[in-house]
Amino acid sequence: MRDTVKDILKIILKIVIILVLVNALNRIFIPKYVNENRDGRITQEYYPVSRYTDVIFVGSSTVHSAIDPRVLWQENGISSYDRANASQTMWISYYMIEDAIRCHKPELVCIDTTFIKYGDDFVEEPSTRKALDGMRMSPSKIRCIKASMGEDEKMADYIMPLFRFHSRWKEFTFDDIRYAYYKKPVTINGYLPDDETEAADPGELVYTKEGDTTISPKNVKYLRQAIELCRDKGVQVMLFKVPAHSSNWSRDYDRQINDIAKEYNITYINFDDLNDEIGLDYSTDTPDKGSHLNSSGAVKFSAYLSGYLKDNYSVSDRSGDVKYGKLYIGR
């Protein structure tokens, strides 16, 4: 009996050592997202600051380029985080909320609906990877992988990124080891400032999206689920569309989202309608002809958003709290 216990302990020790080794390999081979594709760091950098986060913004790249948490802090002491990766679908956003609530319940969740215009079949592995590789293992992550992965992809490749990225040994650099356990944040609470400027075409913004403008069932399902989850957990919800000078939108989307918002008695705002109030100038405030906001546009929009949230939602003012302050001051 004693020998058997000893044997079992030996096996457990062996498994632990192998897991440590495999974990190290995972960290070494996963793309580092430090010097390029930095939005790949957004998900993982949330966890150390999760307990100091009162407002979460979920959405796609339009969010992480337009909402600067430093401005929200400076204006009204709002502590926030952009859990928004490039091409982040509504289902990934839903699981980002579920994952965030699991770590630390926020006061308010703001859901950007820009990406709702894409269909149920939208799959883009690099984007899914960037959103999920940094997510801590949990049932939410497993469900999120299931909801997001393409037909040819395998769950195991997401759980063990080594399976997906092991062939990177051919392009291995010292940075892969240097940044394997890199802890220093490369985003500012999920915000990635873009200092470039490329003016949008002049003229008034007119939406010209063609074809079917019905929001796909999967998008509707996860949007509803996100609202219901927040409602059940006592978290306030706001639906919004980040301002952008892009014609790839339709008023039909606004109408459908508004219907859902009314059903749950929550607010939906398309900030494109408030361009003048915000003070956005698409000849200087965009890095890519209006698809996203640059840092100048982000400052304007974030300041406006900060005021709007303070006036319309119950969000804590943390301006006197040093623990919160150090997340924003000097960054």
Place this chain on the structure above:
Amino acid sequence: MSFISIGFALFVTAALIVYYTVPKKCQWIVLLIASYVFYAINGVMNFIYIAVTTVSAYVCAALIEKKGTEQKEYLKANKDSITKDEKKSYKAGIKKKQKRILALGLILNFGILVYLKYADWSIAYINLFRLSFFGRTDFIPFKNFILPLGISFYMFQTMGYLIDIYYGKYEREHNFLKFALFVSFFPQIVQGPISRFGELAPELYKETAFDFDRIRSGFYRIMWGLFKKLVIADRLAAFVRETIAQRDTYRGLYILLAVFMYSMQIYGDFSGGIDVALGVAEMFGIRLHENFERPFFAKSISEYWQRWHITLGTWFKDYIFYPLSLNKGILKAGKFLREHGFEKLGKRIPIYVPMFMVWFTTGMWHGSQNRFVVWGLFNCLFIILGTEFEPLSLKIVEKFKLDEGSFCMRAYRVFKTFWLMSFLRIFDISSDVPSAFNAFRLIFTDWRSFRLARVYEELSLPKEDFIVAVIAILVMFIFDLIQRKGSVRKRIFTLPVPLQWCVLSLLIIAVSVFGYYGPGYDAGSFIYGAF
């Protein structure tokens, strides 16, 4: 469920936990359930075939035994009342009945195998015949059967059992479920080894205590198998395939390199798969028969076949070669020739005819295309030539005073055997017999055009992969060399613990990092899994 999948690893882990948790007398039941679950996961339709084989073999064995018991009881009851001749005649009658039962079992089972494997091959020839002689273009459609998982392996194993029961080699297994486990034991069902009842049954039905060393040893073997399969075999597959497919463009040394690499690929693939099977079985405390014994160090073709796919070779030897050698008709034919002045030929007939049959069926076993049959017959031819020219070879050795035991002579024989067998494998990688001959001819042309850079850039074997493949092949050969002096794993386990960890870590890193798997790769399933 592939051997190379997380699913399989979890499946084995779960089975091991249950196996070592239940009372020891129930362990074989866990193995049976695991085997059938494994089989069901791979396709429920597979069930029907394995069930037919299991039930038919069980019933036939029971009937054969029943006839034997009847005989014993009859002879005992009539011990004093029957004459010697009556006894002999009665025994012959019983043997005949037993033979009929055996034949029924064999025809039913091999009939299924032949039908599934050769239906399309036969249809192709029937269509050709009808077109050539009657001008008929209403072709019979192909059946396109998908072979049930491991059918060739479990079929041969079970029919071997039935033949052994007929010859009275073993007592039959009375417990149907235990017998079902013998047929379906999951680690070996995909690609062997083909076990004998006498060896496997005691291992399967015994009670096994948990032992860390055995688990560790099995794990090392699995990792070594994965190394051969993922780092070597799958890395080379695309290069071999593309070079042979474009043989008119990439001639000479390109084909020679592809032939060499294919030998490495198939060895890595098949022996790697066997290592996984044996490693998994070892974790359950079950020892399976080795299927490889450093085949590339064989000094003759006969020796090679004693070292490569050992269990299939011994199956053919025991159930085809020996029975045919002792066949009255063949013996009579040999005797007839000896008495009519063909002394040498008469002596060889009882050996060469069965050998021809063995190689013909070996070829057929490997696939339903003509190229496999030709491959088998070439093996047979080379073995016969080796035997016939042995006296001449000995004379040469004697005349030039060559030392057979010297390193150079041994190296020469190993080299010669390796390349002969490698060249024969061209039939394996070509689409048909003329293509194989064409590829062989092209080896000897245009050597000057060879550029390694073209291999890297145009033949799906980039420089980095080429280097990894060469290093991995060297490692494999070094391990094979060390293994001549005993188990490598036992040597590793005598090392200080930190060194053991270094070895294991290197193995894990080699497999997980340099393995050819995951998205973007076309990691093939095991080549022998298709047989």
